[in-house]
Amino acid sequence: xxxxxxxxKQGREKLTRIIETCKSVExxxxxxxxxxxxxxxxxxxxxxxxxxxxxxxxxxxxxIHRLASVIKLQSEWVKHRSTSLYTDPFLLQEKLMRLDxxxxxxxxxxxxxxxxxxxxxSLHSIMEALQYWLNLLPLNERWKExxxxxxxxxxxxxxELVKERILREQMFSEELTSxxxxxxxxxxxxxxxxxxxxxxxxxxxTYGETVDRAFLTSFLVTYGYATLxxxxxxxxxxxxxxxEPEVKIGKKQLVxxxxxxxxxxxxxxxRGELN
Amino acid sequence: MSKRKANYAAKVKRATHMLFYKRHKKPGVKGWELxxxxxxxxxxxxxxxxxxxxxxxxxxxxxxxxxxxxxxxxLEQLDKARFLITLRGELTPKEAKMVGWxxxxxxxxxxxxxxxxxxxxxxPRKEVEExxxxxxPNWKVGLNxxxxxxxxYLTQDEGEQLYLDWRTRAEVDQKALIDSLLRTEx
Numbered sequence: 001x002x003x004x005x006x007x008x009k010q011g012r013e014k015l016t017r018i019i020e021t022c023k024s025v026e027x028x029x030x031x032x033x034x035x036x037x038x039x040x041x042x043x044x045x046x047x048x049x050x051x052x053x054x055x056x057x058x059x060x061x062x063x064i065h066r067l068a069s070v071i072k073l074q075s076e077w078v079k080h081r082s083t084s085l086y087t088d089p090f091l092l093q094e095k096l097m098r099l100d101x102x103x104x105x106x107x108x109x110x111x112x113x114x115x116x117x118x119x120x121x122s123l124h125s126i127m128e129a130l131q132y133w134l135n136l137l138p139l140n141e142r143w144k145e146x147x148x149x150x151x152x153x154x155x156x157x158x159x160e161l162v163k164e165r166i167l168r169e170q171m172f173s174e175e176l177t178s179x180x181x182x183x184x185x186x187x188x189x190x191x192x193x194x195x196x197x198x199x200x201x202x203x204x205x206t207y208g209e210t211v212d213r214a215f216l217t218s219f220l221v222t223y224g225y226a227t228l229x230x231x232x233x234x235x236x237x238x239x240x241x242x243x244e245p246e247v248k249i250g251k252k253q254l255v256x257x258x259x260x261x262x263x264x265x266x267x268x269x270x271r272g273e274l275n
Numbered sequence: 276m277s278k279r280k281a282n283y284a285a286k287v288k289r290a291t292h293m294l295f296y297k298r299h300k301k302p303g304v305k306g307w308e309l310x311x312x313x314x315x316x317x318x319x320x321x322x323x324x325x326x327x328x329x330x331x332x333x334x335x336x337x338x339x340x341x342x343x344x345x346x347x348x349x350l351e352q353l354d355k356a357r358f359l360i361t362l363r364g365e366l367t368p369k370e371a372k373m374v375g376w377x378x379x380x381x382x383x384x385x386x387x388x389x390x391x392x393x394x395x396x397x398x399p400r401k402e403v404e405e406x407x408x409x410x411x412p413n414w415k416v417g418l419n420x421x422x423x424x425x426x427x428y429l430t431q432d433e434g435e436q437l438y439l440d441w442r443t444r445a446e447v448d449q450k451a452l453i454d455s456l457l458r459t460e461x
Contacts, residue, residue: 108385111452
C-alpha cells in the first residue's frame with residue numbers, strides 16, 4: 001500500500017511533467033496534439049483531493065493553465081490547417097531541399113512584388129537648401145566669443161546691499177543675540193519651568209517668517225544660546241534659553257536633530273491645534 | 276475639364292508624390308496622413324491612381340496593421356494601414372539582380388519566408404538557420420537573416436522566434452508563393 005506522502009510525491013512529479021511538456025510545446029512550436037489533454041486532465045483530477053497545502057494547489061492550477069494554453073494552440077492549429085495557406089511544413093521542406101537555387105528564385109519571383117520608392121532630390125529642395133546656405137553665417141562668426149561687458153566700478157550703500165538681499169539688516173551675531181533675548185522674554189511671558197514649546201517660539205504670522213525663525217533657532221541651539229528638550233513619546237519639543245552661551249564641544253556627544261517645518265504644521269499652529 | 280475632375284486630378288498628383296517619395300524611415304504613407312493631405316475621400320483617389328498605374332505594371336498596395344488582408348476595411352482600419360506602390364506583375368531573375376539582390380540571398384529569403392508561412396507564421400531562428408545552411412555557406416546564414424530582419428521582411432522576438440514582418444506582407448503574395456513552390460516539379 002502506497003503511503004500518503006509517496007502518493008503526493010508521485011502526484012507532484014506527474015503534474016510537473018505535464019507542465020514541462022506543455023511548456024516545450026508552447027516554446028518550441030511543437031505539434032500541440034502531442035499532448036494528450038484527456039489523460040492529463042484525468043491525472044490532475046485524480047490527485048486534486050490529495051492537495052492540502054497552497055503550493056500543491058498552485059501546481060494544480062498551473063497544470064490546468066498550461067493545458068488551457070495547449071488547447072488554444074490546438075484550436076489555432078486546426079484553424080490554420082483549414083486555411084488555404086496551410087502546407088505540411090515537412091512536405092514543403094522536402095520540396096525546398098530538392099529544388100536548386102535558381103528554381104527557388106524563379107518561384108519566388110512569381111509571388112514577389114517589390115516596393116517602388118524614389119530617393120531623388122527635387123529642384124525645390126535644392127533651391128531651399130541653397131537659400132539656407134547663403135543665409136548661414138560662417139562658423140567663426142557664429143561661434144565668436146562674446147567679450148565680457150565692462151562695467152564701471154562704483155560704490156553701493158549698505159541699504160542697497162540689504163535691498164539686494166546680499167546683506168541682512170543686522171549682522172548675524174547681532175541678530176542672534178537679539179533673538180536670544182527675544183527667547184528669554186518669550187519664556188518669561190508665556191513659558192513654563194524656564195522653557196517654551198518649539199512652535200510657541202518659532203511660529204509667526206507668515207510661513208516665511210516662521211521658517212526664518214526656525215533657521216535662527218537652529219543656530220541658537222548649535223551655538224549654545226539655548227537647549228532643545230525633545231520628548232519623543234509625547235511628540236513634544238521644548239526650547240530652553242541658557243543664561244550664558246554654553247560651549248558644548250567635548251562635554252557631551254552632540255546630536256543632530258532635524259525638525260521639519262511643513263506648511264500644514266504652520267497652518268495647524270495658526271488654528272491653535274499645535275503648541 | 277469639370278471642376279470635380281480637376282480636383283481629383285490634383286489629388287491624384289499629390290497622392291503620387293506622397294506615395295512614390297520616401298517620407299519616413301519606412302516607405303509608404305499611413306492612411307491618416309493621406310486623409311489629412313487629400314481629404315476623407317482618399318480611398319477613391321487611391322483607386323483612381325491605382326487604375327492609372329495598371330498600365331505601368333505598378334499598383335497601390337495596402338498593408339493593414341493586422342497580419343491578414345481585410346476584404347472590406349472600414350475607415351478606421353484604412354487610417355491605420357500603410358499604403359505603398361509595388362510592382363503589379365513579376366520581375367525576372369535578371370531584373371532582380373538589377374534591384375540589388377544576389378540570387379543566393381533571394382533564395383534564402385524565399386526559403387525563410389515559406390518555412391515561416393508553413394509553420395503558422397512563426398519559426399525558431401535556429402530552425403531557419405539550419406534550413407539555410409543546407410545551401411548557403413555557414414558564415415552567410417546569420418548575416419542573411421539579420422539582413423532580412425533589417426529590411427523588414429522578418430522580425431524576431433526575445434525568444435529568437437522569427438515572424439513575417441511588414442515588408443513581406445507588402446511585397447509577397449504568400450498564397451501564390453506556397454502554391455508555386457508545391458507545384459514546382461523537382
